[in-house]
Amino acid sequence: MKYKYSNIALIVGASSGVGKVCAKHLHDSGYKVYGTSRYATFVNNDGIDKIAMIPMDVTHEDSVKEAVEYVIKREGVIGVLINCPGYGLAGAIEDTYIEEAKKVFDTNFFGIMSVCNAVLPYMRNQKNGLIINISSVAGLITLPYQSMYCASKYALESLTECYRMETADTGIKLSLIEPGGMKTNFKREYIEKYDQSTYKEKSEHAINKMIADEIKGPGPEIVIKELKSILNRVNPPIRKIVGVEYKLIGILRKMLPARITEIIISKMYGGG
Numbered sequence: 428m429k430y431k432y433s434n435i436a437l438i439v440g441a442s443s444g445v446g447k448v449c450a451k452h453l454h455d456s457g458y459k460v461y462g463t464s465r466y467a468t469f470v471n472n473d474g475i476d477k478i479a480m481i482p483m484d485v486t487h488e489d490s491v492k493e494a495v496e497y498v499i500k501r502e503g504v505i506g507v508l509i510n511c512p513g514y515g516l517a518g519a520i521e522d523t524y525i526e527e528a529k530k531v532f533d534t535n536f537f538g539i540m541s542v543c544n545a546v547l548p549y550m551r552n553q554k555n556g557l558i559i560n561i562s563s564v565a566g567l568i569t570l571p572y573q574s575m576y577c578a579s580k581y582a583l584e585s586l587t588e589c590y591r592m593e594t595a596d597t598g599i600k601l602s603l604i605e606p607g608g609m610k611t612n613f614k615r616e617y618i619e620k621y622d623q624s625t626y627k628e629k630s631e632h633a634i635n636k637m638i639a640d641e642i643k644g645p646g647p648e649i650v651i652k653e654l655k656s657i658l659n660r661v662n663p664p665i666r667k668i669v670g671v672e673y674k675l676i677g678i679l680r681k682m683l684p685a686r687i688t689e690i691i692i693s694k695m696y697g698g699g
């Protein structure tokens with residue numbers, strides 16, 4: 428098989444959901460895959476015939492550096508990096524403590540930035556490499572009572588666009604994959620003041636709809652079509668929305684005035 432990028436892949440958050448299926452797909456396609464989990468160890472992960480699981484917590488820079496250096500020491504290169512970590516926080520903004528908000532950004536935004544910054548110097552030396560950041564449709568469309576998740580994904584979108592421009596002459600490519608609701612082990616925390624909130628009833632309605640969309644959604648395998656398309660393109664697109672219905676939402680988002688989108692989303696999720 429001819430690879431556009433070196434055939435060493437690092438999948439951050441490969442123990443579950445999107446990361447797990449991406450790791451399997453790349454492994455089945457002939458890549459040597461290093462996957463990460465906060466609960467893995469550096470032992471017993473040898474053997475080119477399996478995915479090597481290594482520890483990494485993206486909220487700790489030392490942990491990120493240690494994992495990246497472990498792969499570089501063994502392989503010399505990282506051809507493909509996929510960043511999957513992300514979790515939700517349910518509740519009204521007014522009742523959200525700043526510390527709770529920062530914690531979401533520590534994983535969903537700063538965590539991904541930390542991994543990109545650790546890997547980029549090696550990719551720059553190689554003059555080659557692909558980074559895929561797993562975002563969300565919630566990085567394009569804001570949902571009420573899930574504000575910090577949306578804001579962190581909007582920020583991740585902007586970060587990825589900036590990286591693309593800043594690394595444009597280095598041979599490094601970056602793309603975003605934006606899934607909608609999927610059936611995975613996706614974690615959603617609740618703000619401390621959720622039950623006492625003035626917005627309790629409305630937020631429960633909105634969050635229950637999101638949970639229902641995830642439960643009746645497709646499995647994480649749905650992202651593989653977009654992953655393949657990004658891997659095969661000489662110039663990968665900035666973003667790939669996952670699934671026909673969400674692609675349609677993406678088109679409408681571009682066409683409709685912002686006020687109309689706001690009315691539709693508020694009707695669907697009971698924001699107003």
Ligand SMILES: NC(=O)c1ccc[n+]([C@@H]2O[C@H](COP(=O)([O-])OP(=O)(O)OC[C@H]3O[C@@H](n4cnc5c(N)ncnc54)[C@H](OP(=O)(O)O)[C@@H]3O)[C@@H](O)[C@H]2O)c1
Nearest residue numbers: 440442443444445464465484485513563608609611612613
């Ligand atoms: N499921 C959905 O409906 C949905 C929709 C749109 C977008 N997304 C996005 O898709 C991505 C993957 O989500 P998923 O649904 O596959 O969730 P998931 O099943 O919970 O998988 C998350 C993965 O990230 C890892 N992870 C979590 N926190 C981490 C941290 N601090 N440091 C390092 N690794 C960490 C987890 O590994 P360990 O716990 O083993 O460390 C796990 O492997 C997320 O960015 C999510 O926002 C999901």
